[in-house]
Amino acid sequence: MPLRTDSLEEPSLNLTPMIDIVFLLIIFFMVGTRFSEIEQQFEIELPTASPLPAMTREPDPLVITVSRTGELALAGQRLSVSELRARLIEAKQVWEDQSVLIRGDGEGQYQAVIDVMNLCHEVRMHRFSLAFQPVGGSSPP
Numbered sequence: 037m038p039l040r041t042d043s044l045e046e047p048s049l050n051l052t053p054m055i056d057i058v059f060l061l062i063i064f065f066m067v068g069t070r071f072s073e074i075e076q077q078f079e080i081e082l083p084t085a086s087p088l089p090a091m092t093r094e095p096d097p098l099v100i101t102v103s104r105t106g107e108l109a110l111a112g113q114r115l116s117v118s119e120l121r122a123r124l125i126e127a128k129q130v131w132e133d134q135s136v137l138i139r140g141d142g143e144g145q146y147q148a149v150i151d152v153m154n155l156c157h158e159v160r161m162h163r164f165s166l167a168f169q170p171v172g173g174s175s176p177p
Contacts, residue, residue, distance in 0.1 A: 097135040097165075098127055104141040106148035117155065124159045136164035 100120070101109040108115050110123055127134045136156055140149040149166070156164045 095131050095134065097137040097163075098124070099137045099139060099167075100152055102138065102140040102144060102148045102152060104144040106145045108148075108152065117151070120152075121155055121159060124155065124161060128159055128161055133163060134161060136161055137167055138164060139167040 098110060103109070108117065108120050110120060115123065124136070138149060138152050138156075140146075140152075153164065156162070
């Protein structure tokens with residue numbers, strides 16, 4: 037003889053907490069918008085000051101790419117050797133210990149990579165490294 041069991045209740049989704057959160061977000065954005073409107077009502081001239089050196093952590097290394105044919109690029113922009121020298125000097129003035137990452141094509145001219153290393157020595161940037169892809173590894177740095 038089968039036992040009689042009570043019917044199971046269907047689970048219900050309580051939307052009250054989600055609606056509360058949505059209302060709180062709406063109020064937050066309304067108040068934030070109001071503050072930005074108040075700030076824009078006044079015509080003011082901000083005071084000036086001389087720029088200060090960065091007080092944050094060390095900047096990312098400059099990535100110099102040396103193509104298979106020996107062409108140089110910094111931040112995706114092709115440069116001549118003299119232009120690269122000027123950019124390295126600028127970077128050295130902004131951050132004394134600026135590092136450089138040299139990415140040379142594995143099938144390319146080795147002399148072009150040596151020229152970039154020599155250029156780093158000339159402008160007294162001693163923190164440079166050569167990028168490589170580990171054997172059986174993932175994507176290049």
